[in-house]
Amino acid sequence: MLYHDNIMFTIALTNVLVTLCYILPGFGLCKWGKVSEKHLSTISTILVYLCSPCMIISALLQLPLTAKFAADMGLFFVITLALQLLFMLIIYLIFRKKYDNPQYRVLTVASVMGNVSFFGMPIIKALFPNDPELMAFSCVASLALNILVFTAGVFCVTGDKRNVNIFKGIFNPNTIGFAIGIALSAVNAGSFLPEALANAVRLLGDMSTPVCMIILGIRLASVSFSKLFTRPIVYAAVIMKLIVFQLFCYAAVYFLPLTQTFKASMLILSAAPCASMVLNVAEIYHGETELSANCVLLATLSCFITIPLLTLLL
Numbered sequence: 001m002l003y004h005d006n007i008m009f010t011i012a013l014t015n016v017l018v019t020l021c022y023i024l025p026g027f028g029l030c031k032w033g034k035v036s037e038k039h040l041s042t043i044s045t046i047l048v049y050l051c052s053p054c055m056i057i058s059a060l061l062q063l064p065l066t067a068k069f070a071a072d073m074g075l076f077f078v079i080t081l082a083l084q085l086l087f088m089l090i091i092y093l094i095f096r097k098k099y100d101n102p103q104y105r106v107l108t109v110a111s112v113m114g115n116v117s118f119f120g121m122p123i124i125k126a127l128f129p130n131d132p133e134l135m136a137f138s139c140v141a142s143l144a145l146n147i148l149v150f151t152a153g154v155f156c157v158t159g160d161k162r163n164v165n166i167f168k169g170i171f172n173p174n175t176i177g178f179a180i181g182i183a184l185s186a187v188n189a190g191s192f193l194p195e196a197l198a199n200a201v202r203l204l205g206d207m208s209t210p211v212c213m214i215i216l217g218i219r220l221a222s223v224s225f226s227k228l229f230t231r232p233i234v235y236a237a238v239i240m241k242l243i244v245f246q247l248f249c250y251a252a253v254y255f256l257p258l259t260q261t262f263k264a265s266m267l268i269l270s271a272a273p274c275a276s277m278v279l280n281v282a283e284i285y286h287g288e289t290e291l292s293a294n295c296v297l298l299a300t301l302s303c304f305i306t307i308p309l310l311t312l313l314l
Contacts, residue, residue, distance in 0.1 A: 008127060013308040015126040019119065020304055022210045026217025037222050040215055044280070047211045052117060053177025055205030056142065059121065059135040060181030061198060064188040069133065073140045076262065080269075081144040083249050084112045088152060091240070103233050105156040106278070106288045110295040111240035113153060114272035116141040117174070118212035119300070123307060124268050128261075137265040139181065142174050149277045157278075157292075158285045212276065213300075219279075220297050228294050237274070237295045242306040246270035250313065264314050271307050273299035 029035045063069060088108055095104045114120065121138040128134050150169035155161055184190070190198065228234070249270040253263050274296045282292035 008311040008314060009308045011126055012123060012311045013304065015123055016304045016307050019122060019209060019213060020301070022213030023217035023220060023300075026214035026219075027221045028217075030218045030221035035218055037218060040218060043211065043215055047118075047208060047215065049173045051204055051208040051211055052142075053173045053180070054201050055117065055121065055208045056139045056174060056177040057181040057184065058198075058202040058205040059132065059139055060178070060185045061190045061193070061201070062132045063136055063185055064190070065182065065185040069136070072133070072262065073136060076137050076265065077140045077144055079253065079266070080141050081147065083252055083270075084144065084148055085152065087112050087245055087248055088156075099159070102157070102159065102288045103291055105159060106282065106291050106295065107233060107237050107240070109153050109156045109278050109281075110237040110274045110292065110299070111245055113145055113148060113275045113278055114241065114245075114270065115212070115275045115300070116145055116269045116272050118209050118276075119303075120269045120272040122209050123272075124265065127268065127311065128264070131261055134261060134265045134268075137262070138269060139174075139178055141265075141269045143178055145275060145277070146172050146174055149275070149281060153278065153281055154285065157281050157288070163285060216276065216297060216300055219293055223290070223293055223297065227290065228298060231291070231294060234291065234294045234298055238299045238302055241274050241295075241299050242271065242303055246310060260314075267310060267313060268307070271303070271310050273303045 026035070030037075088111075091108045091111055092099070095107070098104045116138055120141070121135055124134045124138055147166075147169040150165045150172075154163050154165065184193075246267060250263065250267045253266050276296055279289070279292040279296050282289045
């Protein structure tokens with residue numbers, strides 16, 4: 001058991017550090033003056049509308065769709081969505097008297113919404129290379145995240161329910177990618193699609209994590225380090241996201257009659273750092289952009305400690 005724990009810890013630590021290293025090119029190019037924040041909208045568009053859907057399609061393409069697999073994905077979606085909503089409700093009840101301050105609304109979002117696809121999926125793939133079903137769970141978690149971002153997330157950031165957009169939450173590039181992936185999985189397309197085509201989709205999907213981290217590197221080069229490391233509320237959001245939230249999720253499913261694969265997916269995906277979509281929503285609706293950026297960056301930089309340690313629970 002100890003040997004297994006050490007192997008899991010080492011794999012997690014190595015892959016998290018490698019993932020974080022992708023931040024360096026973006027940081028360096030920005031400091032060198034070759035790229036700037038002005039370029040981020042174009043890079044983000046490529047990431048969201050091309051790389052991310054291809055990553056989901058590639059993950060689902062490896063799995064023939066069965067009734068049990070479909071039921072497991074549906075259950076994972078429901079539990080993931082419910083736990084995030086419940087945790088947000090708990091934070092709201094704690095800080096409801098301070099909700100006129102947008103910082104506490106951002107805290108609510110940043111404490112729950114994680115980078116489950118661009119960060120969570122590569123870690124799961126490294127830890128469980130022989131169990132592609134876990135990558136499918138990451139796709140499902142991404143769908144739940146998108147629904148939350150454009151509903152509860154937008155409401156928390158803006159404080160105005162008129163900005164809530166359920167249509168965007170349901171119909172987005174990830175949903176389209178998931179629908180295509182499920183359709184291909186249902187006909188077991190992985191067994192007859194040309195290998196060159198499948199590899200092309202996989203390659204575009206594999207670009208997602210490096211591109212996402214490069215974007216964060218550019219953002220990191222553009223922020224004030226004094227504000228990044230000296231605001232208590234940022235530390236509060238990071239602790240809630242990287243420690244409290246995933247322990248809450250793991251405890252919620254630990255005693256349920258679910259497979260170890262299901263529970264492991266829940267732990268690793270809930271351990272993912274703050275989603276960059278938290279920052280995107282803040283930018284779109286002009287709500288605490290700097291605080292959102294700091295939460296995303298500090299959580300991402302800190303997860304090399306928390307994710308490997310949490311694998312010891314598996």
